[in-house]
Amino acid sequence: MPTKKQPVDAIRHVVSGLEKPDRIDRYLRNTFPDWGRKETSKLITASEVELNGQIVHFGSWEVQNGDVIEIDTPPEPLPTGFTALDPAWILADDGEIIALNKPEGLLTEPTRWGEGVNLWDLAIAHFNCSLWLPHRLDRDTSGVVLLARSDDIGRWMDMQFRDRTVEKYYVAVVHAPNKLAGEGEIRAHLDFDKKRPDRVKVVRSGGKWAKTVYKAAPPMDDKQLVHLWPETGRTHQLRVHLASMDAPILGDRYYGDAQSAPRLMLHAAEIWLPRRYEREPVLYSAPIPPEFKALYTDATDATDATDATD
Numbered sequence: 001m002p003t004k005k006q007p008v009d010a011i012r013h014v015v016s017g018l019e020k021p022d023r024i025d026r027y028l029r030n031t032f033p034d035w036g037r038k039e040t041s042k043l044i045t046a047s048e049v050e051l052n053g054q055i056v057h058f059g060s061w062e063v064q065n066g067d068v069i070e071i072d073t074p075p076e077p078l079p080t081g082f083t084a085l086d087p088a089w090i091l092a093d094d095g096e097i098i099a100l101n102k103p104e105g106l107l108t109e110p111t112r113w114g115e116g117v118n119l120w121d122l123a124i125a126h127f128n129c130s131l132w133l134p135h136r137l138d139r140d141t142s143g144v145v146l147l148a149r150s151d152d153i154g155r156w157m158d159m160q161f162r163d164r165t166v167e168k169y170y171v172a173v174v175h176a177p178n179k180l181a182g183e184g185e186i187r188a189h190l191d192f193d194k195k196r197p198d199r200v201k202v203v204r205s206g207g208k209w210a211k212t213v214y215k216a217a218p219p220m221d222d223k224q225l226v227h228l229w230p231e232t233g234r235t236h237q238l239r240v241h242l243a244s245m246d247a248p249i250l251g252d253r254y255y256g257d258a259q260s261a262p263r264l265m266l267h268a269a270e271i272w273l274p275r276r277y278e279r280e281p282v283l284y285s286a287p288i289p290p291e292f293k294a295l296y297t298d299a300t301d302a303t304d305a306t307d308a309t310d
Contacts, residue, residue, distance in 0.1 A: 011074050015067040024051060024069070025059030026198060032074070033107070033116045033139075037253075039075035048073060082106050082117045085126035091284055096153045097146060098123065098131070099271075099284040104142040104263045109133060123147055134158040135166075138236065140253070143170070143268025144286045160274060161233065167272035170228040170238060171288060173265035173296050175256065176219035178247035180226065183215040186241040190234050199254050200236040202244045210234045212241045223250060225296050238266060250295070263291055 015027065028040050028049070041059065043049050049056040050070040051063065063069065082103075091099040100119065102108060107118035120133050131147040132154025148154035160166050174180075191207030193199045210232045217225040224247070228238055239255050242248060248256025250265040267289055273282045 011069070011071045013069045013071075015063045015069065016065050018063070018065050021062040021064045022197070023059060024049070024056055024061045024063045027063050028069070030111055030198075033111060035075050043071060043075065082122065085119075085122040091144065091286060096149055097157070097273075097282075098127065098149065100145050100147065101286040102137055102142055102145045102268075104140055104289075107139050108136040108145060119145060120147070132157065135161050135233070137268055138239075138264075138266075140251075140264035141266045141268060142263075142286070142289055144271045144284050145268075146271060146273075146284065156276065157273070164231065164233075165274045167270075168230055168233075168268065169270035169272075170230070171267050171269050171292065172226045172228060172238065172242065172249050173261070173292060174224050174226055174242055174247040174249050175260070176222055176224040176247070178224070179245040180214065180216045180224070180242075180247050184213075186212045186214065186245060188241060188244060190237060190240055192235075200234070200240050202240060208232075208234055210237050210241065212238060220296060223296055225292075261291075261295060265292060265295065267292065 013031070018027075025040060025044060028035070028043070029037055032040070044056055044059050047055045047057070048071055051061060052068055053070075082105075085100075089101045089103070091101050093099070100123065102119050107116045109120045110116055110118050120131065124131055127149075129149060131149060132151070133145075133147055134154060134157040135146065137143060137145055146157065148157050188202045188210060189205070189207040190200050190210045191203045193201045211230070213229040213231060215227045217227075226242070226247070230237055236254070239249055239252055243252070243255040250256065251258060251261030251263050252266075253264070267286070269286055269288065271284045273284070275281050
């Protein structure tokens, strides 16, 4: 019996690693992040995706472990520009702790399927040694990421992040007008959205408690600069907390309008590590990206920000 001849570049992928069934469009985006969201949607719309031998007509079709996905003509990966760690990203390296300025659009670590160009792998290749990654930033967020060279320092840093002794400062440009005061706190429980598991929402009960301290600059037209000090480290915490105050971050493709800015306007500007052994506390800073100053002319360097607790 004749069999279907696959093109040279065709993909035959067996679904694995799922804890529960997932939408096929989301699974494809997570498994092949370099394709991009639009190209993945186009594949399904053009009937280019087969699931267990049947053409997929809707992105909502569910896949589960063991299913077979076939794509005759996969899209070209989006040009990421990230083929090696740029030495300009190195903020500090004392032989034990490395501080990097992660660019927006670069994964911090591989996806759960071990795929995607990411900062961690690029750093391991650049420094030619194993490295600990005690914390993460969203792909679309830029700013300070810390890595540890040794197991002892890695475990110590991991404990500091878990115990919330690390102070973190972010800057964001958000939509205005909104419900933010001049300064204050946002306290809300967060949980993953059951309908859209890649997103988080505010819940009245259950979930995990989250707190963000903020200080807002005066609005400029329809935008506003906000200084943020998260006291917890929940997934998408700052993005969801701000959206809950009618202040979505500009450029946020999940909780706002992706077309409102050239990128997600969220930057991890500072991390302050506590005293370690006989060493004094250490501050790591990443300069505010030029896109912030282009969009909001009063955006200042992280070192110029006034601490909300002063």
